[in-house]
Amino acid sequence: MSDRLNGIFTPNIVPLDDRSRINEPELRKYVDWLIERGVHGLYPNGSTGEFTRFTAEERRRIIEIITDQVSGRVPVLAGAAEANVRETIHACEHYHSLGARAVAIVSPFYYRLTQAGVFAYFKEIADHSPIDITLYNIPMFASPIEVATVRRLADQCPRVVGIKDSSGDLPHMMRMIAAVRPSRPDFSFLTGWDAALMPMLLIGCDGGTNATSGVVPEITRKLYDLTLSGQLEQARQLQYRLLHLFDAMLYSAEFPEGFRAALRLRGFDTGLGRQPQSPSQQLELDALARQLQCLLAAEGFTREPVGGCPAAHSVDPDQLAQIVRRVVDEIRSRAH
Amino acid sequence: MSDRLNGIFTPNIVPLDDRSRINEPELRKYVDWLIERGVHGLYPNGSTGEFTRFTAEERRRIIEIITDQVSGRVPVLAGAAEANVRETIHACEHYHSLGARAVAIVSPFYYRLTQAGVFAYFKEIADHSPIDITLYNIPMFASPIEVATVRRLADQCPRVVGIKDSSGDLPHMMRMIAAVRPSRPDFSFLTGWDAALMPMLLIGCDGGTNATSGVVPEITRKLYDLTLSGQLEQARQLQYRLLHLFDAMLYSAEFPEGFRAALRLRGFDTGLGRQPQSPSQQLELDALARQLQCLLAAEGFTREPVGGCPAAHSVDPDQLAQIVRRVVDEIRSRAH
């Protein structure tokens, strides 16, 4: 197991300046901060890193900055998906020359390919890449990579050394491990679904590429350590707290805006994302930021917002219905 | 084409009394009303008729009442799906003895079967039924029936004489017609998707089992007539009006509550449905009833509600966000 990719890799957000360019000094500062807080590796140009919203030149520049700043302290897993196989292989070559430990390549997206197509795509890249490759399965965004395809790639492509799976489907992870590990003990299984990190590790995962580790690296790392050392009761409690943070950041705003808002609360000048936000989304982001500040304050990472944090509560939909009814009446009266 | 099932079949709602029993006098009155307004046939125990919410005995009783009241004036297409193949065949035998023109059998539901299973199910029933059968494809609720399965059943089962398709997928309908009509010119294709009735008829459908025809039979029937007689401009305008009514009844409440509410506005004592409605749903139903009354008044079927009908308008989500923000603040302040 010693040579398998393992531990917590951070899929980092890229800070932008007020003209929406890469904020290099802040990105370098962020890299140092993450490494100091114990993440085992960096994973730039992932989904959290919004690789699709940067140009090819910018993606290259991001890897250059990060490998330079990391300077060998931790391994770098470089997102390398480009427009087509040839461009992707060029990226593999470049990131190899920069000293990345491996590249991560997301399954083809936009078009939804069959498994035969997914296999052919990765096979072609793996046959020409000078650097190790991890597959990246994220079925909500890209063509799914099924178990049989992972097995075929593991069997035929020594360059393919792992998979990062963001489906969050635990039995699926077990099926992949059962299918591949006997013949490829060096193959690494990483989960991208922070909500299930502890159970994923317990059934055999080697680690994770977890967006929460970019915001609360202390917690994600500690959860990893507690689980591996068998302190399950403490790990379970921490997993529940991480789930709460994860859900708040993931589901309360357009991904990855919740993670960006939280990172700002940790003291970084993230700048605004490139995807425009409508006024209604801005309102939601403001509410989310307040909620996140309370959650982060409860973990000791920041102060409570002015006005304090409310006790947990929920509103009954039928009570809410009464209130909404009044609002609708008001809207109706204005519309006349 | 003369002997194909064709025209508009009404999937009727079943009026209930204040103890939630079948309201037989009202049901008989409703049947007469529908026939007087020109529907070509009745289709009891369909999805609109909430067949799953009645007991087996009640389902039988509903067909007995309807065949008796119809008394040969129009053909009856009797929903006959029961718990298993044997029970379904018994229902086929009984409905045959009552003089139903054919039965309609929904694809197996709850479990999602493969096409092999769907085929075996219908084949077994068709081999033992004394009455003609129409398949009923409603993929949002039951196992889908694919084109190849329809073709196999049409080829091997003379008793299977048609399909009622509620997918609303027009090219799917064309694929079925292309696959089956050459070898089975007697096979009927009925659409259950009122929103596309006119274009479905134009590409070759024989008619429809349309829930709107239970509420506004005048319109659904007229749309059918206009389309068949080639008065396309008028048909198109009527199709748009029917779409508006259909969407209001279908999407503004738990199905088929919107249709029940509209039928009440047409003067029938429908009683309450058997699926309980929460207070928030009741509020929505009240609002829907008001909207439906305006729509039906615009068609000349009822009077406008007290207070009149507002001009069409829409609210901008970003303005709405401001209002909601104030509501949320109010809720938050109460929760403390």
Next chain:
Amino acid sequence: MSDRLNGIFTPNIVPLDDRSRINEPELRKYVDWLIERGVHGLYPNGSTGEFTRFTAEERRRIIEIITDQVSGRVPVLAGAAEANVRETIHACEHYHSLGARAVAIVSPFYYRLTQAGVFAYFKEIADHSPIDITLYNIPMFASPIEVATVRRLADQCPRVVGIKDSSGDLPHMMRMIAAVRPSRPDFSFLTGWDAALMPMLLIGCDGGTNATSGVVPEITRKLYDLTLSGQLEQARQLQYRLLHLFDAMLYSAEFPEGFRAALRLRGFDTGLGRQPQSPSQQLELDALARQLQCLLAAEGFTREPVGGCPAAHSVDPDQLAQIVRRVVDEIRSRAH
């Protein structure tokens, strides 16, 4: 925790005789066999028990036989979903009088209800039931029950004492536990997804209603015990073996035919299922039975089939493509 429903409840198949009637002697024998092998409770009229394929009278009879045969040795969780709220409440009353520990009620199916509708349905039943109720969430077959709805029901209905969740979604289970356990420490969380039993228990589940326990109760029970006693390495290995069995029974045939075939190999006269099987499905079931016999033989529960069991292998799709090409050519030549 002492009074929470916990442990492994078996969703039992119902043996049928050669006329497709309930085979009462075999069912009684099966109940004894299960209890002897350590299952903690019985769960008749579940999805594995094909409750939708029996008549209302038969469902009642199944519970009568099982409560009589169990005779208090283990708790019985009786599936009680009927055509509508009133019929379901009648079933609750009857099963209460028979001494069932609780009933399990699946979320409304066929129609896909909103959360308001799902809440109203369970609330109405819970307000009138004399017996404890467990919710049953199986989103692939029935209307989903979301976390907020579980919470509302737990808050407002003391009769609702647990949920059986067959989604297999581990973070979803955690979200329910986090939302409900603080205010309802007596509320039980059971997983219906055998593939994740060990991790589900590790994050706080109280047990499971697991179809595998109807076929290999020794394994499912042992997995439960190993996990609860913290023997994680052994538990993990057993979970992988159970996953393999589960996948074979679940995905190789129309559910629950794989479980029925396996139960036959354990020595029970299950009879044929009520859902007809086409010749192509029969062929697949034969192949599955052979595979299952090998898996059960490897666990020591039966002998290997005549001819022995092959070593694990897989076929490369591209090699297979060559073979299929030849088959297609043959088919084409015959078609001329």
Next chain:
Amino acid sequence: MSDRLNGIFTPNIVPLDDRSRINEPELRKYVDWLIERGVHGLYPNGSTGEFTRFTAEERRRIIEIITDQVSGRVPVLAGAAEANVRETIHACEHYHSLGARAVAIVSPFYYRLTQAGVFAYFKEIADHSPIDITLYNIPMFASPIEVATVRRLADQCPRVVGIKDSSGDLPHMMRMIAAVRPSRPDFSFLTGWDAALMPMLLIGCDGGTNATSGVVPEITRKLYDLTLSGQLEQARQLQYRLLHLFDAMLYSAEFPEGFRAALRLRGFDTGLGRQPQSPSQQLELDALARQLQCLLAAEGFTREPVGGCPAAHSVDPDQLAQIVRRVVDEIRSRAH
């Protein structure tokens, strides 16, 4: 209606040379061929044009070649989606300077945005674009654009002059037309779903961006003309033939390989696509090419393949099961 975008726009494939570079002479030849056969406009950098598989530079070059070759003979609708809003606006400016009639911008993909996010994205672009914009809704590949969002954009953005919808959902198209046309009579509705072109035109669409028109422009154009001139019986027959061709090209291979294969049969040197094809896919493509040649020969566009074309036939799955059983036995025997 005179100034609405209307007619058949061809989403053209880009021929590649043997080093996978844009084959400019063949592309120019293809443009001329399409215009000569009556398409009303060109639509480069669409999904059929595989815009995601080209680099930003190549996408720009494709528009330059096409606007130059078209030279004003027909309008060009230029696909302009780039990595982010700023890059997309730059593309709008460039394509405006080249004389394109409008740009088409696909809804954000990879990430699935909410409607608030989709609105904000298009609003930002529309506020800064010097050229007219058509929205592009293709929910199977990109974030859906719902009716209310189309309406808001139509109301607030004069630059947004139309939508190309590839959902194939006819009532959805009607809902958009009903929501937008009253206030924006200049707004154009184009369907990207060739399978429903005739009924879409009959309910009010202005035309289509149809992949079939890149392969059989004669048929797609004729279908358009027959429908608009009210020759419905002939139009219906042609729509059925087009459906058959469309299905063969769309569903028998990884999109758009079927269209590329058919274009080759029309005499163009398309080169190989950039998405690698596995050996099993190559076999399927060979079979498809043969089938397409028969279909195109039946339309008079090419000769029958050597060996002739079989009469239509289908194989019964249960017969097939017998054959497959023998194959499986053979595979099993080899695996030992």
